[in-house]
Amino acid sequence: MEVTSINQGVIIDHVPAGRALTVLHYLGLDPSRTRLALIMNAPSRRFGAKDIIKIEGEPELRLDALGFVAPQASINRVEGGRIVDKRRPVRPESLTGVIACTNPRCVTTVERGLPQSFHLDHTGADGVYRCDYCDEKAEV
């Protein structure tokens, strides 16, 4: 399968296979206004299979969300048809307005106007985010 190269934009590579649609949701992009291509289950030497997201133009992406949902991905900036910058997402210490707490007992379910905010938990397993209010573990 072939997808046309992009001339100017961003390629998010090494997205875990099958997770591209989820990543797209967290990036905060409006798919109806953005020229993009999703490649799912592409062969990968490192992971066996991977997803790739190609976005044309200069999109405003929530890269902090990428650090939460796909920290192993790579972000490639393309200019003039060439990759000019390549970096890995950084796990942010806090996430606000990206995910919602799923704990039905959390105060965010009743209190108006509270931001949904999470923090990186350094006490247990790597990459676990917990709700600032109730400490519930965040789920992708």
Next chain:
Amino acid sequence: MSEQQQGPIYGRHDSPSFSSSSSNTSLSGHRQDIRGSSLVTLDELDTWWIRELIHRAAYIDAHRARVAGTCKGKVLATLFYEPSTRTRLSFETAMLRLGGQVVGFAGSQLSSVSKGESIADTLCVVSSYADIIAIRHPKEGAALVAARSADVPVINAGDGGHLHPTQTLADLATLQARLGRIDHLTIGLCGDLTFGRTVHSLIETLTRFGNVRFVLVSPPELTCPRYVLDRIDASRTCSFQETGDLEAVIGDLDALYMTRVQKERFFNEDDYLRLRDSYILTEDKLRLAKRDMAVLHPLPRVNEIAVEVDRDPRAAYFQQVKEGMLMRMALEAALLGDELPGYEPGEEVAA
């Protein structure tokens, strides 16, 4: 968790938080300055201050008349959105015994909450009336919202199944009074270890003092959550053992912390009925225990400790209630910045 890995700064008021640098000087010339701060979780209170509050509570107990005017002219507001007679009375009695006064409500049907007022708005209003606020709320994280909204110190008096820091302070003071230490312990925790917030908080706090062996006794359905066990694992000097057999391990324990299987934490009543009688402490079981083991319970109990155990000198749960009030006195005075007359920091007080 290290002392540095602490949460966000709480409280809207322009006062130092518990997360402030350990180089700060306090009203007593030591470490953190907690005057004007809120207490949402014990994680923000350094171990020096926890020991200091235990010392102050012992001092208060030994000098009740002398400290009776410590908070004269101050007003405590108790905002109890769910019933908890004992905790509310403890907070209120603590302030009255320090010479202050008390306002508040118990039950959300009596407050503006029934008209749809948010926690943040209620706290903004009440901070105009009171010098310090104690809040209990069924929703987890409500105390943090309260602390961020208020202009005066807020004490978390329990936010759902999440945190109840002053209960943990009461537990620590009882261990100190009974055993003379809060480290180098083998402590059993028995019953509902899944939803038991007092258990989680006690474990997490004791791991900060170190050299504690936790014996976790529960049915398989009510074991301790992984994130709490991770805290023990992260400590270099603490360890844990999980078991379902209380009688097999009771002889090893310096203290046994019993808990109630709480009906209000279950969505399914069938599960509650099946698990509520898992462990009942009786005199027969106590015969297998050390002669100086302390039996603690956050109360109220239902049937998990037989009434006959009340007469056993190892029963410490009613002393725990008294220690809770004394710790709340020490805490309220410290957060208000009111010095205890005649008290010297770190002073050892004979029990």
